[in-house]
Amino acid sequence: MHAIIAEIIAKYNYWIYVVLMMIGFYAMIGKRNLVKKLIGLNIFQTAIILFFVSTGVKRGGGIPIVDKHEALLHGVDVAKFVNPLPHVLMLTAIVVGVSVTGVALAILLRIYREYGTLEEDEILEKLGR
């Protein structure tokens, strides 16, 4: 039991991302409201963004801004800086996520104008008639 808890604590960032991902997944599948599904999708994407960002962290690492002269004279001690690459990648992923959300919201607007509701059950009922 102790071993399992120690394992969870040692890799807590992975556990958090898995839990968040499952929350988002549940919202996408279990919720009947289309906006809640979209929020679930956003939680899902955020979980992956957090996963990436957490992988760049180093114990005792600082902000990766390097003084040019210092670096040319003494070189760079990589252990002193967090890895900036995952953060940069996630900037792009955030942009992608925002675009998806934007398109989805625009489409939700059209759905609302068409059916007058955003509840999946009611829409399906109207389609059935």
Add this chain to the structure above:
Amino acid sequence: MTSSNLHLYILAAPLLGAFAVNLAGRVSRRWVAPLTLGVLAFSTAASIVVLGRVLQEGTIHYTVGNWRPPYGIELVIDPLGALMLLLISAVALTATFSAVASVARDLPGREHLFFAMYLILIAGLTGLAMTGDAFNLYVLLEITSITTYGLIGMGSGRAPLSSFIYIIMGSIGACFYLLGVGYLYLLTGSLNMADIARILQGLHGTAALATAFAFILVGLWIKMAFFPLHGWLPNAYAMAPTGASVMVAPLMTKVTVFLMIRVIFSIFSPAYAFFQHPEVQAGIVWAAALAIVCASALALAQRDLRRMLTYIIVAEVGYMVGGVWLANTQGMTGAILHIVNDALMTLCLFLAAAAISSRTGSLELAGLRGLYRRMPVTMAAFTVGAFSMIGIPPTCGFFSKWYLILGGVEAGQWGYVGALLFSSLVNAVLFFRIIEIAFFPGDSGPGHEHEKIVIAEAPMMMLNPLVVTAIALIAVGLWSGPLVRGIIQVAIPGGF
């Protein structure tokens, strides 16, 4: 503008064209069609030159912005990628003629918006065929997906709802792919495909690598609508505006199958993907066989021509996934040839559906009565497409199916071979049912026996690309020998 960068202009032309179309289209709608067609014609011509160059001089490596790989984004155009570039730009160009005609009718006043998204989608697809960077692939995948969501959402009736379901499913697929890339980055510290492949050689057999592979594969399967994950496709493609479906349906799933081949060969290795766990490889071929059988059966249940075609697309994805995972040269040849052939067949059938719906307004099977008399040219081309789907020589569908069956026999995967034959039979039933309905005249009441038959073909803008595609189906079939020997067997990546 130097010709050594020609491959980059294949991508840049539609991307810049999209902005030009949006701006010029606001001034006058007359600019939209010539600009779109011009840009795509340029891309097609450039792809032909690039394909010739790649076949002569070997793979082109290009570093964008002169940032050297593995730090910068690298474009890699190997023979397979060059073939895909030509396929994408040629299919898009042909489909655009029909799209111009149907968008002018379906979405009057919004042509510039439609074609701006349409061109960005094509730019994204050409980018997917060239990129050599795993994260860049994710971004391009999302560019193509987001524009597709928008294009489908422009349809009427149920289209926005289908598009929303596609957004949820498609984003889950993209997130899975991204997560897989994340694990690869943790393992190797690199995002360049060639660099990852080099570092991974010593890491085969770790659990993290298997996780990465599984996430990437499932993500791509969702995007390509591999059978149990196909739920979003039939509604989305059947509800999309006619102008969007003639381009999206032939290209999106096929390009994603190409990406699967790319990922297996350029990031992982065939030794890892196929041969390290033979039971996984055999299981995926069985899943493909199941996909073919179930999707074909579902196609039988449809009463609308376009919905029926969407289920056939799902079955065809099963063909290609199975062909790749047969893990032998015959199967891989068949899968790549089928990417080309299936794009052309789907294009032919969707163009025919667009032409029919422009005249009859509906694609209910029962409403197709007497079409052979009213639209003889359209139905002749439809018949060629149908024969190709069934796999009757000399249409091209026969040859790729032949390679797939040979591959299945060589691998001893009798379930897959059986599924292919079953699906051919089902396709024969499906299409001969339509041909029968359309061949006999409508129920004209008594006294109307000598009713004059009015020939009412679709407009030339829809008819011409359809005829060209039907001829291409037969031409590709007749020349599939040179195509396989000259391009595809060169294109099959090393290690095979």
